[in-house]
Amino acid sequence: MRISKFVAPEIIFGNNTIQQAADACMRLGAKKVFIVSDLGVAQAGWLERVMDCCRLAGLPFATFMDIATNPRDTDVVNGCTSFIENECDAVIGVGGGSALDAAKAIAVLAANGGTIRDYEGVDKIEKPLPPMVMIATTAGSGSEVSQFSVITDSQRKKKMTIISKTLVPDIAIIDPYTLITKDSALTASTGLDVLTHAIESYVSIAATPLTDVQAKSALSLVSAHLRPSVASRTNAEAKEAMAMASLQAGLAFSNAILGAAHAISHAIGGMSPVPHGEINAILLPHVMDFNFIAAPGRFGQIAECMGIDTRVLTQREAGNAAIRFVQELSIDIGTPQRLSDLGITDSVIHSICLTALEDACMITNPRDMTLEQAKNLLARAL
């Protein structure tokens, strides 16, 4: 029997919970908080909401928003300098994966020094981080509950995956109401990221009964609610379901880790600034097809969570139905179907594959992947 480990932050989920940000920080002993966000979130008004609640609570703060869509090591260094100059002792992240991953990485540097590259891989962070409250305003990254931070190495042009228990925030706030300001394209790409988290963590070799229940629930919720969520910004039921799906998928992949789709996606994302969820969604059907033989029964369960009646299907038919479900979903919500649509060309496949095979997420992929197999997979997705 394998040993199962599971870590989660304290979770607060519900409409308007964003206004609990200051209270959450003060419970953790914060005297001055460093609020990390990005321009899009600020323009949507959510940063102001957090600042307001700090003002109301009498909690001093500094803000930092200078973050790329795929946050870079240089952004993190600048953030850390600002954190120290402003004499902050706690971090709030507010936004999607970019803001939250950057906020966590700033906390790492502030407490541990060095460069963010020193912490790439699993369990490299030694000193405890300042108190962290993460507020998710996109249903996607799961970063508000995860032990992950993904930062782009601007010199090596690759995404570094940093995995450590200390990256789990102290308190995660998920406010579905904030999803009202996401446009349909962002809703689609981040929603497909949730789908990928759920499926990859469910077939991961590190999956446990504790992650399985979260992954399956997330998968059912995305399958039922992503289409209506993309269709309407004001469908409160769909927004709530997608926020919960993102949270549960986050709990699953934080503890079971991910697989080949994320490993390859990180390699591509390091080179070109395309939305992470779109790359994942293009890769996912091909990765599922490749991984099928590693866990045929699990792919049958995936099909069932999608609402497919598998009783009269063979294992392979159920697996194919699950793959088709992913393809149809991404077509319906209008995301790109091929890597070439994102500007990826044949010439970079070799280098993408070399980087992907070294990614921490590849370790938990259920089927071993050779360089040749990776290249074939990418050729099919091109």
Next chain:
Amino acid sequence: MRISKFVAPEIIFGNNTIQQAADACMRLGAKKVFIVSDLGVAQAGWLERVMDCCRLAGLPFATFMDIATNPRDTDVVNGCTSFIENECDAVIGVGGGSALDAAKAIAVLAANGGTIRDYEGVDKIEKPLPPMVMIATTAGSGSEVSQFSVITDSQRKKKMTIISKTLVPDIAIIDPYTLITKDSALTASTGLDVLTHAIESYVSIAATPLTDVQAKSALSLVSAHLRPSVASRTNAEAKEAMAMASLQAGLAFSNAILGAAHAISHAIGGMSPVPHGEINAILLPHVMDFNFIAAPGRFGQIAECMGIDTRVLTQREAGNAAIRFVQELSIDIGTPQRLSDLGITDSVIHSICLTALEDACMITNPRDMTLEQAKNLLARAL
């Protein structure tokens, strides 16, 4: 939309994980640890295992085992005195609900002073507790992950329910291998406690999607594995499943709280030292029958988790099938069927009901209960 909150400790689950106890404490900064256990656990050899691993790690410790089956306020005071005299700075609990609840209550007094009665109810603990590592050696209480500690008030002869986020341990270790030393009677009564946790938390008015997935998984596991677990001490598959069920039910009820069965059970347990799980199991079918109208759909889901095909049943038939399932299970594993079997008489019903209606667990019961209804329910269970 209600706000969902969820808190859990870091979880380590697996055979022989008991030997990670010292390492877990040292990660939390412990210099000298206070190990709380009870005589049965010590006789089974598990306390010695924990002491051994502390010796091996060079972590000094003191031990405390003077705890009643239903731990009393006086036990807690003695434990706290010993904790202070021995200059400990962290707590390990090793055992079932008695040892773990006592260990938590000792930590409360050590850090907050006063008497344990000061902390009865919800959120009364103000100061942070010393680091706590809880090792579950019975699949039952869920105390290793919960925000609960239940302590008997020896003067008022009642069980006090203390509920606070600070009671969630820092690290929970669940070692299914330790279940090998539990006899069949203890396996039966603690297993029925797990069943009660799962069902009461699933129909609780504080249930959320985060607790629902845990409760349903726990219910499926207990339904399939409690009988074989009672049948054989060495059935490793059944032990692992019951340990996971207990953990998941613990995560569910810690966050969704419980209901009338636990409220009444606490009232009875304060008066007479009968096993908590046996009282719960006697009360549970009657409480389910009473609560049915509050959540007919949920009782249908409960029946499905038990493996009952509900497709051709009415809601009431499905609810009845779930109730019958509980009764048949407790008959099969040989636990008492009536409160009179435990020595409870008609003369104490009124006073039990008065106490039960004041219990913190009654607040989340899905159906309001009057004194008259409580008395009728107990009369049927007598």
